[in-house]
Amino acid sequence: KKKVQQSDPPRVGLSKIFTNGVYPEGEIQPYKDDNTWRTTSEEKRYDERMAMEDPEITYQSIRRAAEVHRQVRQSARKHIRPGMTMTEIANLIEDGSRALVEETGLESGIGFPTGLSLNHCAAHYTPNAGDTNVLQSGDVLKIDIGVHVKGRIVDSAFTLNFEPTYDRLIEAVKAATDTGIRESGIDVRLGEIGGAIQETMESYEVEVNGKIYPVKSIENLSGHSIGLYQIHGGKSVQLVKNDDQTKMEEGEYFAIETFGSTGRGRVVESGECSHYAKIIDAPRVPLRLTSAKSLLKSISSNFGTLPFCRRYLDRVGESKYLLALNHLVQQGIVQDYPPLCDAKGSMTAQFEHTILLRPTVKEVISRGDDY
Numbered sequence: 001k002k003k004v005q006q007s008d009p010p011r012v013g014l015s016k017i018f019t020n021g022v023y024p025e026g027e028i029q030p031y032k033d034d035n036t037w038r039t040t041s042e043e044k045r046y047d048e049r050m051a052m053e054d055p056e057i058t059y060q061s062i063r064r065a066a067e068v069h070r071q072v073r074q075s076a077r078k079h080i081r082p083g084m085t086m087t088e089i090a091n092l093i094e095d096g097s098r099a100l101v102e103e104t105g106l107e108s109g110i111g112f113p114t115g116l117s118l119n120h121c122a123a124h125y126t127p128n129a130g131d132t133n134v135l136q137s138g139d140v141l142k143i144d145i146g147v148h149v150k151g152r153i154v155d156s157a158f159t160l161n162f163e164p165t166y167d168r169l170i171e172a173v174k175a176a177t178d179t180g181i182r183e184s185g186i187d188v189r190l191g192e193i194g195g196a197i198q199e200t201m202e203s204y205e206v207e208v209n210g211k212i213y214p215v216k217s218i219e220n221l222s223g224h225s226i227g228l229y230q231i232h233g234g235k236s237v238q239l240v241k242n243d244d245q246t247k248m249e250e251g252e253y254f255a256i257e258t259f260g261s262t263g264r265g266r267v268v269e270s271g272e273c274s275h276y277a278k279i280i281d282a283p284r285v286p287l288r289l290t291s292a293k294s295l296l297k298s299i300s301s302n303f304g305t306l307p308f309c310r311r312y313l314d315r316v317g318e319s320k321y322l323l324a325l326n327h328l329v330q331q332g333i334v335q336d337y338p339p340l341c342d343a344k345g346s347m348t349a350q351f352e353h354t355i356l357l358r359p360t361v362k363e364v365i366s367r368g369d370d371y
């Protein structure tokens with residue numbers, strides 16, 4: 001049988017390429033100071049075999065999502081250039097993701113809105129309809145892509161620049177994220193990881209037009225555990241030293257993400273909101289507003305508890321939904337996630353990977369040869 005090749009831009013579904021249903025493993029890291037106990041223990045190897053066989057937690061789902069992520073981001077890096085509108089960039093990425101993951105209802109598809117935060121904005125910006133913003137050559141663009149298969153979400157992000165000014169900032173954040181990944185492990189306290197991330201991050205400085213800026217960890221952003229169809233699983237991994245004694249546990253998925261800044265090292269909500277998500281255990285309040293009732297039905301059937309953005313409502317045929325959407329937010333049924341920005345004029349960068357704490361090893365699921 002002839003081997004099927006991926007197209008450029010990528011549009012061939014991965015099940016046509018990985019015809020045996022086996023997808024590439026991520027980067028395998030032994031647990032730190034664990035020497036070989038977990039890797040060799042019979043009991044742990046048994047636990048792993050059971051996990052592999054359980055259709056609900058099969059590793060193939062998350063690995064398929066990760067391979068989609070790698071191929072889409074490779075194409076993004078190749079094609080995104082100053083002069084493109086943010087909307088063109090979002091569509092380029094999302095068309096690729098939907099095609100490669102072979103989007104099928106809530107079975108597989110986009111994990112959350114494509115983050116395209118610029119410059120002093122660190123997270124949760126994606127264009128709404130009518131956004132005419134154009135990428136500039138001096139911009140620092142955080143590309144945060146989500147892909148899910150059977151509710152297993154890969155949350156991974158990288159930073160693009162087109163001029164060398166902020167190369168050191170980008171280097172600092174890549175190093176800090178790798179520190180966070182290295183320090184993660186079963187029974188590790190979340191506070192310990194925060195301290196290590198901050199130490200790496202703040203060992204860097206960046207020179208901009210003759211002025212030296214120390215790189216700061218953004219103290220009110222964090223990594224997070226990830227659940228089934230649940231981008232935020234309830235545990236947060238801070239980017240600064242703290243005494244959170246909560247431990248990481250075997251079988252948990254984590255998004256290890258760090259953000260560096262030349263500004264205050266703190267973000268505030270700023271600008272028009274695009275990102276939303278149904279709150280998992282939202283109170284069942286009787287909705288008086290009929291339009292809110294029908295919008296909620298559309299959100300539940302199209303996205304479930306996965307985050308979505310206004311463009312996704314547009315594409316499933318919703319219109320004139322803002323009043324209803326704001327009502328759902330105000331009733332505590334839908335969470336809004338406005339853009340999170342440091343001071344105007346400052347610069348922020350992000351790197352993020354999704355890791356899985358397997359019984360025997362730590363797997364950096366979203367690792368590629370790019371980052």
Ligand SMILES: O=S(=O)(c1cccs1)N(Cc1ccc(F)cc1)Cc1ncn[nH]1
Binds near residue numbers: 113275
């Ligand atoms: O800031 S978060 O809300 C958060 C961090 C810690 C606890 S909750 N957030 C989760 C999220 C929220 C909305 C989305 F559309 C996608 C993800 C982190 C994140 N944003 C992008 N990638 N990762």
Ligand SMILES: [Mn+2]
Binds near residue numbers: 008009079
């Ligand atoms: Mn091409």
Ligand SMILES: [Mn+2]
Binds near residue numbers: 145257352
């Ligand atoms: Mn992310």
Ligand SMILES: [Mn+2]
Binds near residue numbers: 155223224257352
């Ligand atoms: Mn994340």
